[in-house]
Amino acid sequence: xxxxxxxxxxxxxxxxVYAKYPDFHTHVRGLAKLIKEDPGNIQRELKRLEKVGFLxxxxxxxxxxxxxxxxxxxxxxxxxxxxxxxxxxxRPKRSSADV
Numbered sequence: 001x002x003x004x005x006x007x008x009x010x011x012x013x014x015x016x017v018y019a020k021y022p023d024f025h026t027h028v029r030g031l032a033k034l035i036k037e038d039p040g041n042i043q044r045e046l047k048r049l050e051k052v053g054f055l056x057x058x059x060x061x062x063x064x065x066x067x068x069x070x071x072x073x074x075x076x077x078x079x080x081x082x083x084x085x086x087x088x089x090x091r092p093k094r095s096s097a098d099v
Contacts, residue, residue: 005081010037011045018055019075019082022068031066054078 006012013035018024028046032039046066049055056069069075 008045010035010041011049013037014042014045014049015054015078016082016086018049018066018068019079020086022070022075022079025065025067027063027065 006015014031017031017035026034028039028043031046032042035042046055046057050057050066053069054072054075055066057064057066059065072078
């Protein structure tokens with residue numbers, strides 16, 4: 001269901017991780033390993049999500065660590081959508097025979 005609203009597959013995976021686990025902190029390569037996507041694509045999407053305010057970052061040495069901005073205006077709503085869409089995906093689809 002989330003794929004209808006967030007059309008970028010990589011961005012969707014990133015939003016799911018950070019919305020579902022708001023205390024999660026990682027760098028590009030760690031996230032790439034976790035969601036099995038190309039680090040270049042991840043870096044581009046992380047920058048976009050940081051620019052709109054969904055993520056924040058801080059430098060630790062030469063590494064940029066990203067985390068969820070819990071003060072993002074629609075964070076709670078987005079988190080709720082992510083959780084509901086994952087619950088929906090886990091349920092078997094009902095057919096007309098089930099009614």
